[in-house]
Amino acid sequence: MSSHDARVLGRRIAVVRGARNLRQTDLARASFVSLSMIKAIEQGRRLPSDSTLEALAAALRVDPARLLDTHTGTETRVSAALPAISAGIATYDVPLALPRRPLDELRTAVVQMGRWRLDAQYGRIAAHAPDLLEDVLAAFHAAQDKRAAARLVVATARSADAVAFKYGARDLSARLVDLMRWAVPYAEDPLLTAAVAYVRTEVFFTARAHAAAIRVLEAAMDAAPAVRDESTAAARGALHMRAAVVAGRDSDADAAHSHLAHARRLSAWTREGIYSGTAFGPESVRVHELSVAIGLGQDHTAEALGVVQRWTPGETLPAERRSGFWIELARAQAWGGRFDDAFTSLKRARSIAPQHTREHSWAREAVGTLVRLRRTDDASLRSFASWIGAC
Known part of the structure; x- marks a missing residue:
């Protein structure tokens, strides 16, 4: 790291710390980094190790790479966590342990992990996913009424799957999808069932099995509840968004634009938000307009570039979706x-x-x-x- 990088890093830490209304002593206490070290880092006089940087980032509730662009330490944590996640779900249908945490505490942890997923904080998910998967599965097996615990299993598996899928562990990703599909009937929640069908198409993307993906999505649309409010509109709308992207990858422009039109009409029922773990609303549909054009290939470059002439995503969208928009636009x-x-x-x-x-x-x-x-x-x-x- 150059002296320039050290100065930039120090300024960024100080700015984020100020935005969090933390004093240097507060940051030292929360991160277990000495006050003298924090002062030296913020002044650009010391270069933190990867572990120190990650401790400061965790205390500031940001990804380390938001503080230092060149940080790559996340891969080490993810690589270490993937075998533990795999081992943790190997016997998911066999009750092996007693619950260690009450359901309310687990719910709080699962919600937090869902936020990390939407913000693409994969390193933080990897650090917590093995233990949380074990705990929610134990809670599920111990529960008399399994509905609430099943929702936690699905949500935790979905967050873990985000890490597995993004980091190329495709077999583990497929197993986590299978875990979601196994647990979701116990939740007795048709909207969550639709969300699992949405996630399941990752498996088909990997295999380039576009026809199978469309069939699964259309079956999920048929089974989804009738539109009567924001949540039901979002469930169907998200499925149409995903179907539009699949059709685009399959070079079926007519089907892709038809699904986009359905998603656009359904988005009129909703505000932009998170529904059963999936972002949906008018802005999400616009992001998918670009995704579809990119999926259709270079002949649709003008269509893709036309999207950004009319609109760019706002700060209310999850970080992962906004980042994806700019990546696709760059292409x-x-x-x-x-x-x-x-x-x-x-x-x-x-x-x-x-x-x-x-x-x-x-x-x-x-x-x-x-x-x-x-x-x-x-x-x-x-x-x-x-x-x-x-x-």
Whole structure:
């Protein structure tokens, strides 16, 4: 890390600490880092180790890469956690342990993990997922009425799946989806069942089994409750959004735009928000307009670039979804020869959700294209390419 990086890091820590209304002594207490070390770091005189940086980031409730762009320590934590997650779900249908935490405490932890998922805080999920999976499964097996515990199992598995899927552990991701499908009937919640069908299509994306994905999504639409309020509209709307993306990947433009139209009409019933763990609303549909155009390929570059001429996502959308928008826009901009704009979009994606950007194959592809063409500032591009693993 250069002295310039150290100064930038120190300023960022100080700014975030101030925004959290924390004194340096408060940060020292919360992070278990000495006060003298924090003062030296904020003044740019000391370079923290990965473990110290991560301790400060955890105390400040931000991802470490929000403080230091080049931080890559998350991969170590995720790699260490994946085998533990795999072991924890190996016997999910066999009661092996007694509950260690009451249901209310588990619910609080599960909700927090869901927020980390939406904000693409994969390292924090990885650190807590093995124990939380064990605890919610124990609570499920011990419960007489399994509905509440089943919801916690589904939500925890979905957060763990986000880590497995993003970091390429596709077999583990598929097993976590199977765990969700096993648990969700016990929840007796048709909206949650629709959400699990939405998540299940990850398996088909990986296998490029687009026809199967559409069939599953259409079956889920048929089984979903009739639209009567925001929640029921969002359940169907999210399924149509996902079906639009699948159809786009399958080069079926008519089906993709038809599903988008359905999602757009359903979004008129809702405010932008999180419904059964999935973001849905007018802004989410607009993000998917770009996703569909990108999925249809380079012949639809003008359509993709047209989305950003009318709108860009606001701060109310989850970080993962906003980051994804800028990554997909960068791909379209690179296709259209707008190389400087593409690099700006990638940097914006990283500033929003660094872990999501670093693990996104399309972000790596777009950076690789820019590196080959050498059409932007070489030094900063090389640094970005090194961080994302594109060189």
